[in-house]
Amino acid sequence: MQSEFFLAVIVSIDTYLAAAAYCNSGIRIPAISAGIIAFCGAAVLGISIKFASVLGLFLPAGLLHAGGIAVLSSIGTLTILKSLLRMMTRRLSESGEMSLKIGKSPLMIKLCLDVTAADADHSKVLSPGESAALALAGSLDSAAIGLSCTVASPGWAAVFAFLCGAAALFLGNLTGRRVAALRTDLSWVGGVMLIIFAFAA
Numbered sequence: 001m002q003s004e005f006f007l008a009v010i011v012s013i014d015t016y017l018a019a020a021a022y023c024n025s026g027i028r029i030p031a032i033s034a035g036i037i038a039f040c041g042a043a044v045l046g047i048s049i050k051f052a053s054v055l056g057l058f059l060p061a062g063l064l065h066a067g068g069i070a071v072l073s074s075i076g077t078l079t080i081l082k083s084l085l086r087m088m089t090r091r092l093s094e095s096g097e098m099s100l101k102i103g104k105s106p107l108m109i110k111l112c113l114d115v116t117a118a119d120a121d122h123s124k125v126l127s128p129g130e131s132a133a134l135a136l137a138g139s140l141d142s143a144a145i146g147l148s149c150t151v152a153s154p155g156w157a158a159v160f161a162f163l164c165g166a167a168a169l170f171l172g173n174l175t176g177r178r179v180a181a182l183r184t185d186l187s188w189v190g191g192v193m194l195i196i197f198a199f200a201a
Helices: 002-024 031-055 061-093 128-138 140-147 154-181 188-200
Strands: 099-102 105-108
Touching: 002 031, 002 128, 002 140, 002 154, 002 188, 031 128, 031 140, 031 154, 061 140, 061 188, 128 140, 140 154
Parallel strands: none
Antiparallel strands: 099 105
């Protein structure tokens, strides 16, 4: 069950950072919304791993293993690059708002994704609907990771992902202001762990 737990920790890193960002912005995540976020992430991971195991019945093991390494390494690399982009644009945005004009229509471009934008009504409380949208958007990486893992148990991976996701939301709410004080994006840690897992699994 080590692989399943390690996977759950990896996919929960972004959840922790999102919760920390909400805490720093003064946005509250009610228990039901936190449950929706944790459940969606766990369900997507478990289903994608199950689907990958079905594919394993029809494709050669060697091909799946090589493909899994390639996909996980790519996701890890993209995660690191996204983290660097966030840090770079955060520093650039401090000097003023960035925009691009196409013809006569100004188009505001947010290069750095702001997870707190999920609070669409600016109520400072994440509603169940808003939390579902946030969870689904954040589950894309979980789906890709799950589809690359044929050796993990979908059931245990989903259980661990739910528990780790709930813990990540709780810890993010407790330490959000301290994380924000670092003024750096830590999502690259998940990318590094993913690359390590790709070659160690």
